[in-house]
Amino acid sequence: MMNKPFNIVLFQPEIPQNTxxxxxxxxxxxxxxxxxxxxxxxxxxxxxxxAGMDYWQYLDLxxxxxxxxFLERNSDMELFFISTHGTVSYWDTEYPEGCGLVxxxxxxxxxxxxxxxxxxxxxxIPMEGKFHRSLNLANAASIVLYEAxxxxx
Numbered sequence: 001m002m003n004k005p006f007n008i009v010l011f012q013p014e015i016p017q018n019t020x021x022x023x024x025x026x027x028x029x030x031x032x033x034x035x036x037x038x039x040x041x042x043x044x045x046x047x048x049x050x051a052g053m054d055y056w057q058y059l060d061l062x063x064x065x066x067x068x069x070f071l072e073r074n075s076d077m078e079l080f081f082i083s084t085h086g087t088v089s090y091w092d093t094e095y096p097e098g099c100g101l102v103x104x105x106x107x108x109x110x111x112x113x114x115x116x117x118x119x120x121x122x123x124x125i126p127m128e129g130k131f132h133r134s135l136n137l138a139n140a141a142s143i144v145l146y147e148a149x150x151x152x153x
Contacts, residue, residue: 004032004060006148007077007100008141011067014040014106020056021138027055029149034100035063036070074100082144084134085115086124093123095148106137 008031013019019035026033043063064070078099082090095101104110115122125135125143135143 004030005097005152006095006145007032007034007074007098008145009034009036009070009079009100009102010137010141011036011102011104011110012038012040013103013137015137016041018106018137022141023059023061024055025138025142025145026060027058029145031145032060032062034070034074035061036067037063037065039063040105079118079121080144081110081114081118081122082125082140083110083115083122084124085109086122088123090123090125090144091147095151097152099148101141101144101148103137103141109134 006029008022008026010019010022010033013035019039019041023033025031062073064073078096079102080090080093080095080099081102081104083104102110104114123144125140127135134140
């Protein structure tokens with residue numbers, strides 16, 4: 001396993017275009033992408049490849065059958081969970097190199113048990129607009145990853 005400065009972890013992503021865009025982001029930033037099954041699409045789906053464009057072949061990608069397998073294989077990775085349920089802003093957090101930025105499903109976010117289990121690790125992207133249910137998954141991943149990268153430049 002290659003050491004990468006950061007890791008994006010998508011818990012059961014549902015929309016192939018979002019995952020493809022995040023894959024492209026990961027290649028462009030030397031970030032590793034972790035996908036937790038079940039996925040809402042096939043990894044050979046055309047929408048995934050279209051969003052990832054010709055970057056997909058260079059992606060450092062690992063797929064896990066479930067959350068438990070991810071934890072077992074990455075037991076030393078410090079994790080931050082990005083959620084509208086967080087109380088600490090993503091920009092008020094120091095991100096150590098090698099940490100994982102965990103994002104939930106597009107339709108329902110992270111599993112409810114994560115909010116209790118990882119309460120101290122929940123981070124929020126503040127939204128001041130009138131309608132702030134949540135941001136697009138690819139946008140949210142970009143925002144938080146670039147803050148982590150900024151801290152180490």
